[in-house]
Amino acid sequence: MGASKLSGMQKQVLSLYRGFLRAARSRPTEDRKRIEMIVSTEFRHNSKEVDRKNFQYIEYLLRLGTKQLDQLKSPDIVSLSSIKVVTSKT
């Protein structure tokens, strides 16, 4: 990983991750752990699976994440949960 100079897109991904962790901090402990678990697994999975040069997909994921973060920040939202879907490619 290029630790010397991060590209603009990498900075955006990191700030989104930080945003999620900050939003998790304002929640009760159990919810906080669940949110952190979901968010970190998602980011780690995508960092391995997604090609670094696939800008369109990364931007798509960033936009999706920003929307989800805005929803999470709203006080009406109670919790965050995720379901694992296995797609069988026939």
Add this chain to the structure above:
Amino acid sequence: MAFGLIGRVVGTKPSRLSTAARLIPARWTSKGSEAQSKASTGGGGASLKTFQIYRWNPDNPGKPELQDYKIDLKDCGPMVLDALIKIKNEMDPSLTFRRSCREGICGSCAMNIDGCNGLACLTKIESGSKETTITPLPHMFVIKDLVVDMTNFYNQYKSIEPWLKRKNPASVPGKEILQSKKDRAKLDGMYECILCACCSTSCPSYWWNPESYLGPAALLHANRWISDSRDEYTKERLEAIDDEFKLYRCHTILNCARACPKGLNPGKQITHIKQLQKSG
């Protein structure tokens, strides 16, 4: 005399319906002839048209592509939306697009057809063998295939506060605020906007500054509320958009008037706002 004719019609109908009614009608419609010609060579009596449709799937992300679909125009409705629905029903169920009213009033099916923005339900399929290219609205983030992210567009519409604002209560409390016919006529050409985003996404100025320039649709609605005689916040509304970027990115390119599927002229309304700004 009339009874006699009706009697004859009634007499013939039951025989048609009784004997395997589901088989016989197929022969009498064009579908029958189309099925026969499809079986033979596929080009015979059917008039095939190729549609090149933009495809991009976020679940299998790669490069977006134009995929070809051949449709027999004899077996399809006249509008592009009919072709898209036919493709989705019969050929490729994974084709994703927005649609709702199929009559040009909801604005969901806005897309770029052969280079021009328009509603798929109102755009006729051009007869002839030339390929029709269907792509999503230009310079918008794509969510999947022909579906684009409209949140920025809607937020801009929200930012101009598209509701009636008054400082003084109504002259007759609890009753409607009256408006003369002449004042109501001032709103014609603006209230019909269905927020399809065809105009904003056809404006090159909006392409280069989508976050700062409000775009023709939002400005049309801003003018709608500025021109409304019942609204008392005209000065504040004008001041809110009196911005280098929000309003003055418009250089009267007038692509918006060309693209509008409802025949409105957002450019004219923007000019009206600019004139009010100059005089106010």
